[in-house]
Amino acid sequence: MEEIRVKTIVFGGDGFCGWPTALHLSARGHDIVIVDNLSRRAIDEELGAESLTPIRSIEERIAAWEEISGKRIDFARIDIAQDYEALLKLIGEYRPDSMVHFAEQRAAPYSMKSSAHKRYTVDNNTNATNNVLAAVVESGQDIHLVHLGTMGVYGYGTAGMKIPEGYLDVQVMASEDEQGNQVEPHPVEQQILYPTNPGSIYHMTKVLDQTLFAFYAKNDRLRITDLHQGIIWGTNTAETKLDERLVNRFDYDGDYGTVLNRFLMQAAVGYPLTVHGTGGQTRAFIHIQDMVRCVEIALQNPPQAGDRVKIFNQMTETHRVRDLAELICSITGARMELVPNPRQESPENDLHVTNDTFLDLGLQPTTLSEGLLLEVEETAKRYRDRADMSKIPARSLWNRTTHEGVPPSL
Ligand code: NAD
Numbered sequence: 246m247e248e249i250r251v252k253t254i255v256f257g258g259d260g261f262c263g264w265p266t267a268l269h270l271s272a273r274g275h276d277i278v279i280v281d282n283l284s285r286r287a288i289d290e291e292l293g294a295e296s297l298t299p300i301r302s303i304e305e306r307i308a309a310w311e312e313i314s315g316k317r318i319d320f321a322r323i324d325i326a327q328d329y330e331a332l333l334k335l336i337g338e339y340r341p342d343s344m345v346h347f348a349e350q351r352a353a354p355y356s357m358k359s360s361a362h363k364r365y366t367v368d369n370n371t372n373a374t375n376n377v378l379a380a381v382v383e384s385g386q387d388i389h390l391v392h393l394g395t396m397g398v399y400g401y402g403t404a405g406m407k408i409p410e411g412y413l414d415v416q417v418m419a420s421e422d423e424q425g426n427q428v429e430p431h432p433v434e435q436q437i438l439y440p441t442n443p444g445s446i447y448h449m450t451k452v453l454d455q456t457l458f459a460f461y462a463k464n465d466r467l468r469i470t471d472l473h474q475g476i477i478w479g480t481n482t483a484e485t486k487l488d489e490r491l492v493n494r495f496d497y498d499g500d501y502g503t504v505l506n507r508f509l510m511q512a513a514v515g516y517p518l519t520v521h522g523t524g525g526q527t528r529a530f531i532h533i534q535d536m537v538r539c540v541e542i543a544l545q546n547p548p549q550a551g552d553r554v555k556i557f558n559q560m561t562e563t564h565r566v567r568d569l570a571e572l573i574c575s576i577t578g579a580r581m582e583l584v585p586n587p588r589q590e591s592p593e594n595d596l597h598v599t600n601d602t603f604l605d606l607g608l609q610p611t612t613l614s615e616g617l618l619l620e621v622e623e624t625a626k627r628y629r630d631r632a633d634m635s636k637i638p639a640r641s642l643w644n645r646t647t648h649e650g651v652p653p654s655l
Pocket residue numbers: 256257258259260261262263280281282283284285286323324325326327346347348349350351369373393394395396474475476477478503
């Protein structure tokens with residue numbers, strides 16, 4: 246395996262995506278510092294919910310990795326949204342080549358629970374991102390920042406076209422020149438960020454992030470890649486499978502559990518699959534092993550200073566929620582239940598997405614058909630005795646009208 250010597254900070258490296266990414270990059274020779282404030286573990290306590298898999302403390306994880314791989318990962322407990330000075334000091338002393346930014350509150354239902362949760366999510370996510378960007382500028386260093394964004398910035402309609410990778414070519418008919426004088430109408434070509442249509446406070450913070458990135462890339466010539474990621478499924482990667490102490494987290498509760506992993510867990514414990522509404526939502530998906538590979542590919546293909554933000558759609562398949570539920574029922578014998586949708590979403594949507602960049606750069610996707618059964622056996626069934634059924638129902642309502650039968654206007 247080709248080893249490259251670069252220094253990389255992984256913000257949010259104790260989380261579901263960050264931990265396997267830190268190990269994957271460490272295995273490939275990156276010198277890694279994980280920065281995390283452990284807020285996700287604190288939220289587990291707030292919600293009285295736990296990962297289905299028995300995750301170890303960050304210290305134990307890192308010690309186990311060193312024992313198994315001989316490679317050292319450092320850890321700094323910093324709240325990057327609150328403690329700018331500590332963040333700046335770390336960047337100044339460590340002098341990373343690149344940074345991967347996962348450190349945000351990432352659950353849409355959690356972000357919609359109350360005004361306190363809305364405010365926390367906006368404060369945490371936008372301050373975290375702005376602090377990272379401002380600190381890179383203040384450090385004076387040339388650091389490539391890779392951020393984990395979301396497919397959800399686009400909304401989930403297709404407007405009659407495949408969703409492009411971030412930017413949209415538009416042609417407008419201009420009938421005034423730049424001074425405001427009337428002129429013969431003529432076509433003007435432009436490239437704009439694809440119009441946003443976030444479906445939750447959480448997804449909205451990723452829209453705000455996009456604007457921060459565009460500004461800092463333009464004003465400060467920062468090199469930024471924004472990965473518009475679909476829903477992750479699966480639990481472990483080649484590295485987290487090496488030892489039980491390295492196991493990744495698996496969320497199944499109504500706030501943090503994402504749809505496919507919830508369905509896999511529900512099938513394993515004999516809980517009817519919780520399909521919201523008619524299950525007509527179509528979403529983009531990617532396996533966790535492909536996610537870590539995509540981050541590596543993005544790090545290997547940075548933009549140049551002065552380039553616009555590079556945006557990749559990090560997803561490999563799209564599926565309608567009820568089709569996923571039917572597929573899992575057919576392979577496991579589970580049954581599904583249509584439950585009232587706690588969210589404000591259109592009942593049905595199609596989704597067609599362009600994802601050529603990663604495929605062209607060599608990604609070979611793990612497909613649902615290869616991985617689903619393995620995931621049920623290796624994770625969901627193995628740890629099903631740890632499940633707390635009372636945490637399965639989704640209780641976070643988007644608004645009162647959602648449950649009063651008033652159709653949402655989307
Ligand atoms: P996670 O909650 O498991 O991990 C996030 C980590 O960041 C946690 O360990 C948390 O403690 C840390 N963190 C949060 N705020 C912080 C702060 N202010 N300072 C320092 N650390 C902080 O989430 P995840 O599933 O690993 O998601 C990581 C990123 O990927 C998120 O930005 C999310 O939006 C994006 N993403 C996730 C998915 C998915 O399906 N899980 C899909 C698309 C995009």
